[in-house]
Amino acid sequence: MSSLPRKQLILTMAGVMLAMFLSSLDQTVVGTAMPRIISDLGGFAHYTWITTAYIITSAVTIPITGKLIDMFGRKPFYIGGLVIFVLASVLCGLAASMLQIIIFRGIQGIGAGVMMAIAFTVIGDLFPPAERGKYQGYMSSMFGLSSIIGPPLGGFITDAFSWHWVFFINVPLGALVIILLLLFFPHIKPDNLKHKVDYPGLATLVLCVVPAMLALSWGGAEYPWRSPEIIGLFIFAAAMLMLFIFIESRSPEPIIPLSLFKNGIVTMSEVVIFITGMGMFGGIIFIPLFFQGVMGASAAQSGSFLTPMMLGIVFGGFISGQLLARAGGHYRLQGTVGIAIMAFGLFLLSRMTGETSSGTAVFNIVVTGFGLGITMPVYVIAIQNAVPYQMLGVATSSGAFVRSLGGSVGLAVFGSIMNNRFGVELATRVPDAVKTAIGPEQLRALANNPEAMFNPEAQARLQSLIEGLGPQGDTLARQTITALRQSLEAAMSEVFAIAVIVVLVGLIVSLFVKEIPLRKQYVMTNLPPEPREK
The missing domain is CATH 1.20.1250.20 (MFS general substrate transporter like domains)
Structure with a gap:
């Protein structure tokens, strides 16, 4: 201790x-x-x-x-x-x-x-x-x-x-x-x-991790996975990874x-x-x-x-x-x-x-x-x-x-x-009458920000919009909320x-992690020997 x-x-x-x-x-x-x-x-x-x-x-x-x-x-x-x-x-x-x-x-x-x-x-x-x-x-x-x-x-x-x-x-x-x-x-x-x-190593580490995470987060959401933006980010991250390994292998x-x-x-x-x-x-x-x-x-x-x-x-x-x-x-x-x-x-x-x-x-x-x-x-x-x-x-x-x-x-x-x-699910579940009335742009907006599931005021606004479609408006509004959920x-x-x-x-x-006894005191210098796997 x-x-x-x-x-x-x-x-x-x-x-x-x-x-x-x-x-x-x-x-x-x-x-x-x-x-x-x-x-x-x-x-x-x-x-x-x-x-x-x-x-x-x-x-x-x-x-x-x-x-x-x-x-x-x-x-x-x-x-x-x-x-x-x-x-x-x-x-x-x-x-x-x-x-x-x-x-x-x-x-x-x-x-x-x-x-x-x-x-x-x-x-x-x-x-x-x-x-x-x-x-x-x-x-x-x-x-x-x-x-x-x-x-x-x-x-x-x-x-x-x-x-x-x-x-x-x-x-x-x-x-x-x-x-x-x-x-x-x-x-x-x-x-x-x-x-x-090691400033070069520090810089290349940042330049590797951040673009890779941006590509993973934007892919399929902001940009298609095969878009130049996503492919470019992955290529840049891979290049920085190779450069990082090269720098680290030579850094004191x-x-x-x-x-x-x-x-x-x-x-x-x-x-x-x-x-x-x-x-x-x-x-x-x-x-x-x-x-x-x-x-x-x-x-x-x-x-x-x-x-x-x-x-x-x-x-x-x-x-x-x-x-x-x-x-x-x-x-x-x-x-x-x-x-x-x-x-x-x-x-x-x-x-x-x-x-x-x-x-x-x-x-x-x-x-x-x-x-x-x-x-x-x-x-x-x-x-x-x-x-x-x-x-x-x-x-x-x-x-x-x-x-x-x-x-x-x-x-x-x-x-x-x-x-x-x-x-994909929302496009198939929303009633056809609602899709026709609100149009594809508003349907995509609903998919990107379906606040009606979380905010009672937003849900009331959506219901009011759909209920104005005619006699079936009330039923269509309930069906749309159900489709969201x-x-x-x-x-x-x-x-x-x-x-x-x-x-x-x-x-x-x-299952492939080797197991060695836990040390009971500090080892201040060399790596501990690795005994045979249990």
């Missing part, structure tokens, strides 16, 4: 856990409010971008931060990340258009990326691998607590005040965390050597050391993290949309449906952490079991309809959360256990990076699937079903 005085250790952990609480609270609160945000600001086709912008910038920031904190220490970057996060929260709350909120969420993601990269690295600084499981479990409990509080809180704030306040609530808590870490967070720096930042202090991936445990663990990240973010982010759009729940009600999932995550994470600490650290078995449970939960979600009972929905969500909770701490600990202390920051952040990258890919792919399937139901079912397939691929890969 750390040699810090007990009081400082407790207050340091309190600050780190509160920072994790702040970051995850923001994600869960905003997730519940997103349907109302797109209803207010418009742009259903850009639904995922409020989250995607956040994930892209945090994904790019995480590996850069991981390297910089290994070079220059943890504390200044941690405080800086918190300040960026809080200021960006204020800007998000003041946003007056979809473009503004997407930009400000991107800035907020930079601060969150810094915080995420450091949080789990600090656990590695303070505790040896054999003890990290239970402390990772405590961190997961903070994530779970904020996730339990966040959805109903976000729903309440959105319904009682406005969605703007789901961002403003970050300010007082963020200020408290900044003060706490300024006073008690230790100055942790792995060595006292002078370092040189690369942003992401390529030698890290010569370790089989690190490589296979990160493949699993990437794939499950796709399924996790790509599937779960759409749950509030399903409950509000398909089942007709309010923002507060849809938030309350997420609470069981977070309870499952907390319980699964706690059990996983304790087993890793006490049962010999059989992380491969735990990870595989967790992924299997998560896949089963997503399968159950894919079977839900607008007629699904609340009890069944809660059960399905709990199963998904429990599997996710078991899986989350496993592969981070496996990676930390396989690298020397001097690479702790970059190794830990690389795991967080590929999870965020997988999440970005999942959101982009599943968002495109949802938009395309929704448009059934179209979204079909789109959501397809999204969850594909998420199952993605997660099952991760399960297969998890």
Whole structure:
């Protein structure tokens, strides 16, 4: 355990856990409010971008931060990340258009990326691998607590005040965390050597990740997949990836050391993290949309449906952490079991309809959360256990990076699937009389921004428009609203079903992750030897 005085250790952990609480609270609160945000600001086709912008910038920031904190220490970057996060929260709350909120969420993601990269690295600084499981479990409990509080809180704030306040609530808590870490967070720096930042590697990493994510998000939504814009972005991203690998192979202090991936445990663990990240973010982010759009729940009600999932995550994470600490650290078995449970939960979600009972929905969500909770701490600990202390920051952040990258890919792919399937279904389900009356342009506008599913005022306007078509207007209005909900139901079912397939691929890969005993003390220099696979 750390040699810090007990009081400082407790207050340091309190600050780190509160920072994790702040970051995850923001994600869960905003997730519940997103349907109302797109209803207010418009742009259903850009639904995922409020989250995607956040994930892209945090994904790019995480590996850069991981390297910089290994070079220059943890504390200044941690405080800086918190300040960026809080200021960006204020800007998000003041946003007056979809473009503004997407930009400000991107800035907020930079601060969150810094915080995420450091949080789990600090656990590695303070505790040896054999003890990290239970402390990772405590961190997961903070994530779970904020996730339990966040959805109903976000729903309440959105319904009682406005969605703007789901961002403003970050300010007082963020200020408290900044003060706490300024006073008690230790100055942790792995060595006292002078370092040189790999600026070419940093630039090419950004120029690789961002265009790739833009292509994945715009493909099938803003532009056809075979359009010059999408193909050009993919080609540019691939060129930057090759240039990045070339630069990193020759840099004395690369942003992401390529030698890290010569370790089989690190490589296979990160493949699993990437794939499950796709399924996790790509599937779960759409749950509030399903409950509000398909089942007709309010923002507060849809938030309350997420609470069981977070309870499952907390319980699964706690059990996983304790087993890793006490049962010999059989992380491969735990990870595989967790992924299997998560896949089963997503399968159950894919079977839900607008007629699904609340009890069944809660059960399905709990199963998904429990599997996710078991899986989350496993592969981070496996990676930390396989690298020397001097690479702790970059190794830990690389795991967080590929999870965020997988999440970005999942959101982009599943968002495109949802938009395309929704448009196709709506075109076939809307009554012919309505299609003839409103015309193809207004039908496309309805598909791109079906706010009538989320906003009672918009629903009343749509009903008034259709009811004016004649004696059958009232019936046609009801049929159109039903068509909207059934179209979204079909789109959501397809999204969850594909998420199952993605997660099952991760399960297969998890079987090939090598397992070595968790170390009971720090190894400050060389990589640990890899014994024979169990």
